[in-house]
Amino acid sequence: MTTATSSPTDQSDEHGLEPDPAEEHKAQQKADARALKDLMKPVAGQLAIGRILAVISGILAVFPYVALVHIGDVLLDAYNTGTAVDRDEVERWIRILVITFALRLFVYLIALLVTHFADVKLGHVIQLRLVRRFARVPLAWFTSTNSGRVRKGLQDDIGTIHQLIAHQPVDGTMAIVMPLALMVYSFVIDWRLGLLAIATLPLYVGAMSLSMRGMGGKTAEMDQRLSTVSARMVEFVTGIAVVKAFGRVGRSHRNYQDAADEFYDFYSEWVKPLIRVSALGMSFLAVPLILVINIGIGSILVHNGIVSTADVLATSLIALLIPYALETLMHSMWSQQIAGASALRLVDLANTPILPSADETVPHELRSHEVTFDHVSYSYGTGPDAILAVDDVSFTLPEGTVTALIGPSGSGKSTIATLLARFDDPRSGTISIGGVPIAHLPDLYSRVGFVLQDAQLLNISIRDNISLGRPHATDDEVRRAAGAARILDEIESLPHGFDTVYGADSGLSGGQAQRIAIARAVLVDAPILILDEATALTDPESEHQIQQALSTLAHGRTVLVIAHRPEVIKGVDQIIVVNDGHVTAIGKHEELQDNPDYARLWKLTGAAKRVQK
The missing domain is CATH 3.40.50.300 (P-loop containing nucleotide triphosphate hydrolases)
Known part of the structure; x- marks a missing residue:
């Protein structure tokens, strides 16, 4: 029996291999997540409050549907039996519907108010942190640092984080909690109607998973290419006087044009197939298809006396909310990826090496000004x-x-x-x-x-x-x-x-x-x-x-x-x-x-x- 061993040459080849893109992407994601966590520390408590309120709002979203089902049942019973409608019962459930809907909206607005205040606070904290840092960095750093990078950090990156702080904690949480609560209720109404409500969801998830494959790496690459375009644009604008003076396109213009063309080619190659698959996925959640499945099959269940018409209408409305919730969730995931890269750049700026400060408590007597x-x-x-x-x-x-x-x-x-x-x-x-x-x-x-x-x-x-x-x-x-x-x-x-x-x-x-x-x-x-x-x-x-x-x-x-x-x-x-x-x-x-x-x-x-x- 022989044992396979690796020669020094094999080991050398192994160590000389190119880095695994997947591993690099994972490492980049971890670095982005660490930077985002570090950056969000000052408002972590406010964001947690916003998420808790979003959970409450998502659960409250179920009660208007419960009220609709009960109102429908009361009206149908009166119609089928030929008796008068129980006005007190209908009015009671209408009050429940209005109150719970208003309460859900109020809690949702309070949650957004909390996260928007957190966004304002975080923006101030980041700007103050950067200003204090820049006041202590070597002055030579400003001449050697790419001005496009600084501009992108102070303007674009802080703006990018706005979506993550002000909206994502509430809307992202709502996009998870509200559909889950409503789907649970649809199964409570009837397990068959519950299955109808999510009938096309697996097809959509499959199509979206296919389109999202490699999304993290592509997003990071897109962000990097945009940074390059921004830096080249600043370089070109700075030298525009020279370009005009000599009446021809200079090197800075060519650099900007090349960067813009490369970004266009990259983005087109990435987005075209993504749009096709995304369109296919969205077709599985198209309103006409959902209505055909839920109302069509639901009508058969009503005809056989298994469920009521009110049950079918309620679960059909629940099914129509799922596309919106998934779209919001996808947007939140995209914002998370973009914000992670922005946070990493901001943290890098905030950690720029500084000059050691002189000890002001120690007196220094100068012998001369030599x-x-x-x-x-x-x-x-x-x-x-x-x-x-x-x-x-x-x-x-x-x-x-x-x-x-x-x-x-x-x-x-x-x-x-x-x-x-x-x-x-x-x-x-x-x-x-x-x-x-x-x-x-x-x-x-x-x-x-x-x-x-x-x-x-x-x-x-x-x-x-x-x-x-x-x-x-x-x-x-x-x-x-x-x-x-x-x-x-x-x-x-x-x-x-x-x-x-x-x-x-x-x-x-x-x-x-x-x-x-x-x-x-x-x-x-x-x-x-x-x-x-x-x-x-x-x-x-x-x-x-x-x-x-x-x-x-x-x-x-x-x-x-x-x-x-x-x-x-x-x-x-x-x-x-x-x-x-x-x-x-x-x-x-x-x-x-x-x-x-x-x-x-x-x-x-x-x-x-x-x-x-």
């Missing part, structure tokens, strides 16, 4: 796909000096500058101010100010934009900051002055917006200043005024400036040359003449200057 980078490294992303942007960088910015950070595009200059502003923490090494790591400074942004290429103004008044870093600043302080930024006269010439809302027909140019951002930095009065090519996106007419404002702002501060123009580089106290994430040279202009990286950059900037002239 900035030190000590063997700092930083990479975008994690794992094997991480991109090393800054590698083992060390330098010092002496207090009260101006340091120019120069290098070719993509060399890591902006990354170094944003690490000083703690847009993110370095993967290794330390950045400190006066001997204290910046991660330990809770008031970092009162010590470090920055003016970036993009003015980053909000759609609020100019006064509020300037005082954003010091909300309690007086009007005189705001005016002085605007004067130091060379923008006071232009603001006061506006129809509403400092009350003008930026972006709402304010008529401000890019250079004026940049000077408002400089005024904001002046008002904060931080001892350390980061200037990231602050004049790169401004018009030549504004450039001189911005340079004057920056000179006023930089006076007496520790300044790190990213600049390319030779005249700016020559006038600084220190120049740091960066190439491919490394610091390759540090010194003054005269000391770096022989450095090949610096000479190459100086040549390029000099050539650019001649071209501008």
Whole structure:
């Protein structure tokens, strides 16, 4: 007798097999269910109350049918015996019918009211949770995160969960309890009529099971493809100006078109056979077919004296409710699947890694405002796909000096500058101010100010934009900051002055917006200043005024400036040359003449200057 054994090669092949789609789908469903449970915790009690009320409402739905049967029996007995109708009995059952129907409707509305309040509460809780999380995530995360994903989470996904919270607990429970209660009652009336009421149900369930096969995986894939289309749409809209400027379709447009076409092909291939099978299933529950079966066969039972006409009419009405209940149940199952994927995305957003908070209870005395980078490294992303942007960088910015950070595009200059502003923490090494790591400074942004290429103004008044870093600043302080930024006269010439809302027909140019951002930095009065090519996106007419404002702002501060123009580089106290994430040279202009990286950059900037002239 021989025993089969697996060779190392067989084991290797076994481990190298592609993942089982069914197992992946099950794992995805479990992850969605966990996310949904986590997300619904704040309103779990209210949803339970809504379901209990829905059960009560579903059971109450039986009593109007009981009343109808008894009223019918009283009327038929009077007709068959030729006697007067028992008005008291009829009126008693009519009162029971009206009261129970009204009570069922009232309980149902209360249940929906409870779940809708739960939906409002949950939406507020999710938004508050995300806002609080986003307030603590690294600022660099916002530039690297797909804007389509964030938009879908904050708008679409919260909206998707509405159906699950506000309607599904009540309607889904009703879709189960009410048909079951009514079918039980139909069997109580007569077991044969009960069978007639559900005669076509097995055929419908079979057809629907066939159409629903693989529905979970397809739904998840559809949701993912919609996310891709959304992200590509945002990318395309963001670059629409470039597309128009060059008069041709760009790469972003092609990406969006390809994503939309792929979604169309996928959805058409999936839905066409599903519609055919679904139509077949619905034909088994068509009203004419149900009436033919129940009334036709029921008439035979009435003719043979087995049941009464009232019994047949009541069970026929019950049979007509089953399609509606099943349709509601199917819709609830679909909502559950869609909401699960949405919940997982929201939970992922809510669990975005955050920057550790500084311990505000520990006092930190700064010896100075000297900035030190000590063997700092930083990479975008994690794992094997991480991109090393800054590698083992060390330098010092002496207090009260101006340091120019120069290098070719993509060399890591902006990354170094944003690490000083703690847009993110370095993967290794330390950045400190006066001997204290910046991660330990809770008031970092009162010590470090920055003016970036993009003015980053909000759609609020100019006064509020300037005082954003010091909300309690007086009007005189705001005016002085605007004067130091060379923008006071232009603001006061506006129809509403400092009350003008930026972006709402304010008529401000890019250079004026940049000077408002400089005024904001002046008002904060931080001892350390980061200037990231602050004049790169401004018009030549504004450039001189911005340079004057920056000179006023930089006076007496520790300044790190990213600049390319030779005249700016020559006038600084220190120049740091960066190439491919490394610091390759540090010194003054005269000391770096022989450095090949610096000479190459100086040549390029000099050539650019001649071209501008």
